[in-house]
Amino acid sequence: MKLNITKSGIVLSDELKKAAMAANSLLHSGNGAGNDFLGWVGLPSSIDKAQIDAINSCASALRAKADVVICIGIGGSYLGAKAVLDAMSNPFELLRSERKNPIVLFAGQNISEDYMAELLEAVQNHSIATIVISKSGTTTEPAIAFRIIKEEIEKRYGKEEAKSRIVAITDKARGALKTLATNEGYTTFVIPDDVGGRFSVLTPVGLLPLAVGGVDIEALVAGACAMEKATAEEVPFEENLAAQYAAVRYSLYTSGKKVEILGSYEPKLQNISEWWKQLYGESEGKEGKGIFPASVTLTADLHSMGQYIQEGERTLFETIISVEKPKYEVKVEADDANLDGLNFLAGKRLHEINKMAELGVQLAHIDGGVPNILIEIPTINETAIGELLYFFEKACGISGYMIDVNPFNQPGVEAYKKNMFALLDKPGYEEESKAIKARL
Ligand code: PA5
DSSP: OOOEOGGTTTTOOOHHHHHHHHHHHHHHOSTTTTGGGOOOTTHHHHOOOOHHHHHHHHHHHHHOOOSSEEEEEEEETTTHHHHHHHSSTTGGGGSSSOSSSSSEEESOOOHHHHHHHHHHHHTTTTTTEEEEESSSSHHHHHHHHHHHHHHHHHHHHHHHHHTEEEEEEEEESHHHHHHHHHHHEEEEEETTTTTTTGGGSHHHHHHHHHTTOOOOHHHHHHHHHHHHHTTSSSSOGGGOOHHHHHHHHHHHHTOOOOEEEEEEGGGGGGGHHHHHHHHHHHHHOOTOOOOOEEEEEEEEEEGHHHHHHHHHOOOOOEEEEEOOOOOOOOOOOOSSOTTOOOOGTTTTTTHHHEEEEEEEEHHHHHHTTOOOEEEEEESSSSHHHHHHHHHHHHHHHHHHTTSOOOTTTOGGGGGHHHHHHHHHHOOHHHHHHHHHHHOO
């Protein structure tokens, strides 16, 4: 992976470089805010063969039983698996009659009645299994989805067989899901205490659904391991990509750039942006501070958001994940009639055209006052994605410390839950219920 910050227009001072390195050191020494949630820092290199084997063997058991595996979870218990699975899959796989891997579907990331009804209807003629993921074990959205899907599995297969079609990933001791899993005897994987939801993609939270979907999780972890090494405390700023990215973001932020747009010219990476948005939004957005993380998929969004990026409020900067080499080769052929006027592209690969679009947009946006950071990955494979995930995590921790917030809590998420429970008359919320209903 390469990071090119020359088009950001930022010249980093020694002071800023030192600040980024100091923030990185805090992540390693554990002397910063939220230090009980630093388990992700050394996570990749702590994953041994036995852990990978246990996950792969559980995945094989589910793959053998089900042609659709429904992953239930929300936020950090959903976005990582969805992001990597989409990056690694052929988006048109569903059209194949012969499939190598089960279809992985997601639930519990919303409370939409139509979504649930259509999901249940769609899997009627498929054999199903489920992985239910919740660190706290008490999150409402996945708990509701699990109640419904558990009932469906038990109705179809009977209570005994259902147990082998349900896997729970949760806290080692606490939470309703843990109690349920222990009582029912489900296979269970533990989310380490010191790894928060949005940093948990390299725990069983991400690895089990990915292994079910046919992703090589060993290679994914190996990529993350390489980036763990490359961004370690002793790696100097000039070689430490996470410290560099955090320092440039900080400098842009303090010069008035309040919105970062993550974009890519590969649509498969769209959900990497969704995962990244949660990682940065939930980690930095507090105490009235933080860069707002937004995303675009290109070139599609040039025809929707392009106008704003080029000429709207000048509070934006852009980070582009650029892929050097595609997997396949598709060329534009010459056409005798040339009625579409495209013969000037004859013989060119789509990748070449995509690259020229990328370059042209970069220059146009820079000219329009939108600084650009470029992250180059060699190709889309497990190793590169593993590197990218850890790179973003490390830079996020550094960024949070640089703006002096605790990057590992999310106190703001509680506000909506309190209101929702009060409106639904949850026992224990009687006073809040009265108060909120009086406001309606
Ligand atoms: O990053 C986080 O901690 C959150 O986004 C959680 O992942 C999300 O709220 C889901 O929580 P849980 O896994 O406890 O159900």
